Structures are given as C-alpha cells and as structure tokens.
Amino acid sequence: MAIFREKHTLILTLLCVLIHRSLSESPIHDLLKSKGLPVGLFPKDVESFTLYDTGLLEVFLRGPCLTKFDTMAFYESTVRANLTYGGLTGVEGLSQEELFLWLPVKDIIVDDPKSGLILFDIGLAHKQLSLSLFEDPPDCKSEVSEDFMQLKKKSRKEIGFHAQI
Template sequence: MALVEDKRAGAEIVHGAQECCQQSIDLLEELGFPKGVLPLQDLVECGRVKETGFVWMKQKAPYEHFFVGSNTRVSYATEVTAYVEKGRMKKMTGIKSKQVFLWVPISEMIMEEPATKKITFNTPMGLGRTFPVTAFMTEEEKQKYLENSNE
C-alpha cells in the first residue's frame, strides 16, 4: 500500500460530487478531451499530482456507460487512475470496453491532432480503435462544434 501512497504524495485532493465533477471537467478541458469521454457517476474523491501527472477519480460504485456515437459499452471501476499530459491519458486503470463478448482494458486515450478531430483508445496489448471526437462530446459541445464547423 505504501507504493500507492507515494504516487499520491503532494496531491491536490477534492471531495464531494460537485467539486469532483467540476475538477474532472476542468481536467478534460485542459487536456483537450471532450467532456463526455469520462462519464463517471457519484464521484466522491478526485486527486491530482501536478508534478507527475498522476490523477485518480473515485466513485461510489462501478458504472457502465453505453456510448451511442461509438456503439461501445464501457465499464468504469470504483477507482479510475491515469497519468495525464496534453492530449493524452496513459497507464490508465479501472476502464474496460466491451468488444464482442470480451471486456478489454483501456490503458491509453490519445487526442489526435486537433485538425483530424479523432480520439484513439489503446489496450495494454497495443491494439487500438479510433473514433470521431464527436462520439464523446456532450450535447452542448456538439452544438458548439457544429456551429463552428459551419462558419
């Protein structure tokens, strides 16, 4: 358990659903990801170590979400962790995607160049799938995106 605590040393930690929700949205925006890509429910704790990029989000219970835009079911454990940098989340834990009949862990999420508007999810085995970023946008984000692309 000491190793886990070391990763979290010096972390900024917030508690409570409202504070955690705001912190997770702020983090996604800062990294350049759409807000809907991590639809976690009932968050109770979020933390971030700025020096190392380590983040974690704890929710009351595991949660499954179906993304209509990518036609995928994703499972989120009680705790989701990652190391973050602009346009990338790596060494992710606590996230699995259902592929046919198997649950496959997701270890990395990468925003391609902004011009391509694509997001790629990789597994620990190095396999990945790419989707349009709009598949993970909130309705509000989609509306803005469509307005801007028509200008």
C-alpha cells in the first residue's frame, strides 16, 4: 500500500511540475530568455512565432491587445522585430502610451542584465524601465474597442505617424 501511495504521489508531483511549466512559459518566452531578454516582453496570448535566418522575428497574437507595464502598451496582431542577443530592434506592432499619446516602440535593449534595466526607444525619447516589470508574460485585454482604435490612430497622426493599424 505504501509503495502505491509513493508512486501515486510521485506521478502527481511530476504532473503538477509539467502543468506549471507549460502554463508559465511558451516557446516564444523560452526564445526570449535564451537571447538574454525578459520573458514578459510578449503577452501570454502569443499563438505562434517565426524566427528567420536573417534574425527577423514575427510574433502572432490571437488579436490586438492591451496590457500594462509602467504605462499602457498596445500589441497589434503581428509584432515584428530583428532579434539579437539582448535586443529587439526595428520593432513594428508595439506602441506605448506616453502623456496621452500612443508612440511606437522602435527598439528594446538590455545592455547589461546585471543593471536590472531595460531600455525602450519610443522615437522621441529613451525610457529605462526595471527588468522586474517584465519577469512574467502579462495578461492582455483582447477586447479592444473601435473607439480606442480611432483614438490611437488619431494620436499617432497628430505627431506625424500615419501608419495604418
């Protein structure tokens, strides 16, 4: 009876570990970690991604979504960037709200992981944020209203960004 209980406990423990691991990280988050980037740069809603030989990374989400780091962030359905060790450069499809304006994130760089800082280039400025904000993949609100999309589009046009969302 004791042997049965020990086997049962071992099987349940292994199952719990596997379930926890599958819920906590996905292949995109494993890729980010292997490139010296925090796993929380992309939300949990990633369906798939493609990494090309050129270093171009395309990340496909279930749909556009909103989340929050230090300010609100907006992910389009597809986010593209050049992936190098410690950086995502030439980012397309990610914007951050700054002073009521939505500005596109251009680059995300971790120069020195020991510093505990990550650099976001939002075109008009560089922001240094704590890496601790990106320890876990964020939940994303996928019900983005049409009013929000119009507001975001308008704020980008006012500062000279005419790209369609």
